[in-house]
Every structure is written in C-alpha cells, then in structure tokens.
Amino acid sequence: MLTLRTLLLWSAATALHGQQSPPPQPQQQPIVCAHRGWLSPAQVENSLPVMEKTARAGVAMIEFDLRRSSDGRLYLLHDATLDRTTNATGPIRSKSAADLGRVHLREPETGRLAEAIPTFDQFLVWAQHQQIELMVDLKDAPPAQVVAALKRYGLLSRAILLTFEDATARAALASDPQVRVSILTKTQAEIDEALKTAGQHPIDLYLPRTAERALFQYAHQRGQTIITDLMDGPDQQFAANGEDVYRAYLKDRPVDILVSNHPEALRQTLGNLR
Structure with missing residues (x-):
C-alpha cells in the first residue's frame, strides 16, 4: 500500500518527467534524492549552481545541510568547520554573517573557488521556482527557525526535516504540526517508539542502509514512508558491478526514498529495473 507521502512525491516526479503511468510500488521505483545537492562527489556540495544542474537532470529531491553563523544566520554547509569545503578555516559558529559573505566554496x-556559501534564504528563493522536494539535514539549525523560513517561502509542504538524534527529532516535531520529520530508527522497538512519540504527527522513518531486510518490511507494514541511503555501499559498487548492485539491494527492501551520491545514474538505473 502506498503511503500519502509516496503519492505526493510521485506527483512531483510526474510533473518533472511527464510520466502518465500509475504510481509504481515504492520497492520498484523509489524517489531518488541527491545527497548534498550534487550529481556526483566531483561537484561542489551544497552549491546553488550545482543544484540547478541536478534539478535540470530530472532528480526529484535534493538533500542539503544547514549550519548557523555566530549571529544566528543559516547557511548551507555540511561540516561544523569551514576548512574542508571553503577558502576559510575554523568553526562556522565563530563567524558572523559579514565574515561569511567573504568566504567561497x-x-x-581542483581547489578553484566557486560561489560564496549560500544562505538558507538564497536557497529558498531558488527553490521557490523549482518543482523539487527538499530534504533538510538540520545539523545545528534550530527546527523552529527552519520551519519559519520554509513557511515564509511557502515550501513547508515540500520539505522533510532530517533528524538523527532524539532531542532534535522532538524539537522538530514540536516546531509545527504539519512539518514532516524523518526519524532515524535502527530496530523494531525504535520504530514503535518513534511512532508513539509522534502520535498524529506525520513522520518518515530513516533506516540505516545496513539494516536487515526484516526491518524494512516491518516499517513498511506500519505504513510509514521509508528513507535510506546508498552512500559508502551500493553507490561505490555500482561503477564496477552495474545495476545488479541496486537490484540486489532493493530485493525485499521496500524503500520510498533513496539518498544517493549518484542520483542521475541511480534514477536511470531504476528505470531499467521496472
């Protein structure tokens, strides 16, 4: 049975790709989500120009990360420090918005400089004009602040707040009764506890890629949208072994959303598996 979230996501994908066939079962045709907004790790991560290319490639969802400056402004950045992905160093929390305006990805x-670190507001202005779903990895961003911004730009219904810790999940659930929250669950007991904690609040279940098939089946039986990722596993094996890697992984694993470092290749492969 398809969940409401899967139907909504399929509708978004239909609008993007002009498909006319009925929505496929999630284990046959999951929605593909671009990890860090890119089409491959060779590109700049959390970059608006790169995300534009990803959207034009037909990927239906992008995942991105949020961090705070010292004065509380939100930026797209994965790491807690600027060292790895920018021309600056040190924790982003130690920098003001004025400081970060001079920092480039x-x-x-190649190490060549790209655009300045995008602010969350800049991203939301861009996303308003895209038919694309949003997976927001909150990192250290306050859920209430994120939700307020999403509502301000009319994007709350297209977003999932990604949480990996109990305190963050609870804060996200409390931020707005309508916002979708993804909760990491590693056991059947954790799935039951997440559903109990959420009550009537809409949630998605993020299952580890390495979880047993039985856990995916259990989450599916509970009627929840299931998210997992393929990084550090099938994504890496795909180049050498082709689409059989994805076929083997998805066998008996009902999944609604797949997060990938190679979303365009994965989406094309999934089309071949139908």
Missing part, C-alpha cells in the same frame, strides 16, 4: 578536485 572550493571545487573538491
């Missing part, structure tokens, strides 16, 4: 392979 770096291309991972």
Whole structure:
C-alpha cells in the first residue's frame, strides 16, 4: 500500500518527467534524492549552481545541510568547520554573517573557488521556482527557525526535516504540526517508539542502509514512508558491478526514498529495473 507521502512525491516526479503511468510500488521505483545537492562527489556540495544542474537532470529531491553563523544566520554547509569545503578555516559558529559573505566554496578536485556559501534564504528563493522536494539535514539549525523560513517561502509542504538524534527529532516535531520529520530508527522497538512519540504527527522513518531486510518490511507494514541511503555501499559498487548492485539491494527492501551520491545514474538505473 502506498503511503500519502509516496503519492505526493510521485506527483512531483510526474510533473518533472511527464510520466502518465500509475504510481509504481515504492520497492520498484523509489524517489531518488541527491545527497548534498550534487550529481556526483566531483561537484561542489551544497552549491546553488550545482543544484540547478541536478534539478535540470530530472532528480526529484535534493538533500542539503544547514549550519548557523555566530549571529544566528543559516547557511548551507555540511561540516561544523569551514576548512574542508571553503577558502576559510575554523568553526562556522565563530563567524558572523559579514565574515561569511567573504568566504567561497572550493571545487573538491581542483581547489578553484566557486560561489560564496549560500544562505538558507538564497536557497529558498531558488527553490521557490523549482518543482523539487527538499530534504533538510538540520545539523545545528534550530527546527523552529527552519520551519519559519520554509513557511515564509511557502515550501513547508515540500520539505522533510532530517533528524538523527532524539532531542532534535522532538524539537522538530514540536516546531509545527504539519512539518514532516524523518526519524532515524535502527530496530523494531525504535520504530514503535518513534511512532508513539509522534502520535498524529506525520513522520518518515530513516533506516540505516545496513539494516536487515526484516526491518524494512516491518516499517513498511506500519505504513510509514521509508528513507535510506546508498552512500559508502551500493553507490561505490555500482561503477564496477552495474545495476545488479541496486537490484540486489532493493530485493525485499521496500524503500520510498533513496539518498544517493549518484542520483542521475541511480534514477536511470531504476528505470531499467521496472
């Protein structure tokens, strides 16, 4: 049985790709989500120009990360420090918005400077004009602040707040009765506890990629949207072994949303598996 979230996501994908067929079962055709907004790790992560290319490639969802400046402004950045991905150093929490306005992202392979670190507001202005779903990894961003911004730009219904800790999940659930919250669950007991904690609040279940098939089946039986990721596993094996890697992984694993470092290739492969 398809969940409401899967139907909504399929509708978004239909609008993007012009598909006319009925929505496929989630284990046959999951929604593909671009990890850090890119089409491959060779690109700049959490970058608006890169996300534009990803959207144009037909990927239906992008995942991105949020961090706070010293004066509380939100920026797209994965790490707690600026060292790895920019031309600056030190914790982002030690920098003001004025400081960060002079910091640029770096291309991972060449080290060439790209655009300035995008603010969350800049991203939301861009996203308003895209038919794309949003997966927001909150990192240290306050859920209430994120939800307020999403509502201000009319994007709350297209977003999932990604949480990996209990305190963050509870804060996200308390931020708004309508916002979708993804909760990491590693056992059947944790799934039961997440559903009990959420009550009537809409939640998605993020299952570890390495979880047993039985856990995916259990989450599916509970009627929840299931998210997992393929990084550090099938994504890496795909180049050498082709689409059989994805076929083997998805066998008996009902999944609604797949987060991938190679979303365009994965989406094309999933089309071949139908």
